[in-house]
Amino acid sequence: MSEDFHRIRRLPPYVFEHINPIKAKARAEGVDIIDLGMGNPDLPTPDHIVAKLQETVLNPKTHRYSTSKGIPGLRKAQASYYGRRFGVKLNPDTQIVATLGSKEGFANMAQAITAPGDVVLVPNPTYPIHSFGFIMSGGVVRSMPAEPNEDFLRSLDRAVRHSIPKPIALILNYPANPTAYTADLDFYAEVVRYCREQGIFILSDLAYAEIYFDETEPPPSILQIPGAIDIAVEFTSMSKTYSMPGWRVGFAVGNERLIAALARVKSYLDYGAFTPIQVAAATALNGSDEVIEEVRRIYKHRRDVMVESFGRSGWNIPTPKATMFAWAPIPDQYAHLGSLEFAKLLVKETGVAVAPGVGFGEYGDQYIRLAFVENEQRIRQAARNIKKLLGSKAGQGNVVPLAVNK
CATH class of the missing domain: 3.40.640.10 (Type I PLP-dependent aspartate aminotransferase-like (Major domain))
Structure with a gap:
């Protein structure tokens, strides 16, 4: 009677549930978590729709x-x-x-x-x-x-x-x-x-x-x-x-x-x-497409801020052409950890939460997904926190040109 039901047995543990307890523990200890993990829009629904x-x-x-x-x-x-x-x-x-x-x-x-x-x-x-x-x-x-x-x-x-x-x-x-x-x-x-x-x-x-x-x-x-x-x-x-x-x-x-x-x-x-x-x-x-254009403008600005600030911190992120996400290779010095362990490390050491790539399939395990769901100031703070983890040489002229997903 203790076995999982048939359909439940076919589902692996949801990988993001490994990150959530770490985030919750850090928040309980007073850590300011900058959450770039879940693609949960922080922008308000336009007023005329709510009305x-x-x-x-x-x-x-x-x-x-x-x-x-x-x-x-x-x-x-x-x-x-x-x-x-x-x-x-x-x-x-x-x-x-x-x-x-x-x-x-x-x-x-x-x-x-x-x-x-x-x-x-x-x-x-x-x-x-x-x-x-x-x-x-x-x-x-x-x-x-x-x-x-x-x-x-x-x-x-x-x-x-x-x-x-x-x-x-x-x-x-x-x-x-x-x-x-x-x-x-x-x-x-x-x-x-x-x-x-x-x-x-x-x-x-x-x-x-x-x-x-x-x-x-x-x-x-x-x-x-x-x-x-x-x-x-x-x-x-x-x-x-x-x-x-x-x-x-x-x-x-x-x-x-x-x-x-x-x-x-x-x-x-x-x-x-x-x-x-x-x-x-x-x-x-x-209604008017103006509200869509404004959403697009905000995400584009956040994308540019993330690519620029993370690059200066030593983490070079390909510039996405679309979506509200960046798909970033794990920095070389931490690639051996895989995406789940690296994501755990980021939360513990920098207060930055991300989505481990393995949660989207085994071929994503060398990547991290970053969502544009925090404002410019918070994204720059995340970059500063990550710079401390990646080492003092980050941002000292060794940033390579940014790639573009095609």
């Missing part, structure tokens, strides 16, 4: 059960967003489902389409739900390279030819969490062409579509590729774009068969988000 929530919640009719696939106005707002942003036309009745954040959408899509033993191709490192949603559903995960390049395409072909049974789905995530890699339409076109030929579904996580720093290259949607709608569903989230992480609003859009499967599973599990939240979310999507 719409307050207005709507005063109507008692909105306190009743909502609808699991999302109220019509919210689904129409998401369809309008895709039309404006990507030039993609979607039917809000059959090609869009509102989810309780993209994480819930991914997990329930996995539940909807996965039979025991089904093979799914997942980047490594990647956001944990991309793998564990399928593992919890009885699937088998085969790792893929995370970077969208020729090696990825060769690995895709090799994985399909050598997997028994044949994979049912491929997971994509660009801009990527945690690596911040970005993909272009040429890459998507090759992946769509291949997966259509092989009869493989594509599940694309586009949660960071609006957190990018090169105004000339906004991240595209895979649904912009002709024929992608035949095999692909894309997941988006309002958490980072509108600083609404606790509101739990996201979307799945795309292939009607997959969307119908997700909607059916959700109909048994939830009644959707609280209606006033959905109304406020529709207001956000239908």
